[in-house]
Amino acid sequence: MPNRILKQARQDTMLLNMGPSHPAMHGTIRIMLELDGERILNSEVEVGYLHRGFEKTCEHRTYFNLLPYTDRLNYVSPLINNLGYVMTVEKMLGVEVPERAQYIRVLMSELSRISDHLTCLAAMAMECGAFTAFLYKMKAREFLWDVIEQTTGARMTTSYIRIGGVRADLHPGFDTVLKKAIEETRLVLKDVRGLLDKNKIFLNRTRDVAVMSREDAVAFGWTGPCLRSTGVSYDVRKAHPYLVYDRLNWEVPLGEKGDNFDRYMVRMKEMEQSLRIVEQAAVRIPKSCRAFIAEGMAPAQAIKESRRQRVREDIALSPNLEGSEEARYPDILASDKGYVVPPKEETYTSIEGLINHFKFFMRGHGLRPPKGDVYFAVEGGNGELGFYIVSDGTDRPYRLHLRAPCFHIVSALEALIQGRYVADVIPTFGSMNMIGGELDR
């Protein structure tokens, strides 16, 4: 209940309830406004409608098991959430990830970042009345998701980045689809800039609206594009480089004023930088010397054969997801057997493989990081996405805490809309990119 505002409200003002089921309140969030005419005197933001007990659930899952829950945090860029969690655990375990897998991770997280920004800006533009821009951006996002879907097998709930590497190698047709997606996204970005950058309606609703000062942004713990729109140059990818970001050429775009328009602009420019990263990474990624095995024994046949004797022939499996070929493992997964799921070919055809498989999944036997606590952060779509994990030496985290970037950003909403008009709530809220999944956990 918005108790504070109910208590404090003046007699002659109007209380207006926005949300939790309001089309402009992206996920589920409720804003109680105290209005004098159209002007907002006070407001109270109420969150928690999407609270699913993520942290409590994780304490009862093994390190391997809880990966799918991280997909559901920021549901427009799930791959980055996977990455943040996986790299935190890898830091505890001290796993070495092969170079090709690192490049795949960079490719995937940048594609997710673009689709994250596209979604945010599309919604923001649509709520300001620019429906065409929304459709254009959604179109571009579809092309990006085609790339992601082809390799990971899913559009949103990917669970693709695994402890020790990635789930499967890139799809054979990856380069073609990627090229198409980059071209289409570039075109859309150009069109959208033409539609919005000098659009009077859009400018009136965003320029000088909800200005955040540099000091306040830092005091509120803002990170990501919202912090950079105020002119503070902090990007986790530059400040604490992880994966191969320090080997690629790209810049950190900054805003000047920290108003809604700057937040829009920084996101637009960041997408261009992400496209640059994707292009470079796609060229530099170490080639896999192992070809896909197209001709071989069918999996069902191999299982049947293995009942009589060990199968020595190659087994044909689809290039991804339905079981990666063991031969490709060295490129995409850590070499240490204890950290990764044993190859399915071995599990199904040899007794040692079966034992390894059971040892990995058996209660109390899986991944067991050493005692201690660790904090690791990656640059998510909204900013610093950090995981704080306390391990007690067992196979499930003793405590897992998520530093959700938009938690800090949304906590500044009350301060930003105070004294503005009701109509300003919409673009302000839209430019923050509130994601219920990671905000409410």
Added chain:
Amino acid sequence: MEEKTILERLRREFPAEVEGAAASPLGEDVVIIGKGALLPVMAYLKAKPEDYAMLLDLTCVDLRGEEPRFEMVYHLFSLTHNRRLRIKTRLPEEELRIASLTSLWKNANWLEREVYDLFGVHFEGHPDLRRLFMYDGFEGYPLRKDYPLRRRQPLIRLKD
């Protein structure tokens, strides 16, 4: 003088309150302080020479079976020095109170409400300490270790 690490400087500034300061095995700076010293230590860290201007995160860990039972964990970040710092302090179960950081950082407001909501820690000096995620009338503190995973709570009545 500059060669001294932040851990050594903190030990020198607050000899009585800093109980331990070391880099964790994974290379993270961790400082353990007494809970009474939280505000002065944080104010010192936020001010200029150290310049930990950002409160990255604030959370709590329930170490059931140990004494004191709760551990507050603060993550600070300095934009100028580009380094993170973890501050920890222990709270006994009988006296679950600690100073609020709302006077130093604005995001402490929601972060502390969250910890109050899920762990029941009271923050002294917080302007508006209420539950954040759970509803009014929710019983217990769900992230404590003695709260069962699947406990059900009765439905509450709709308010007018």
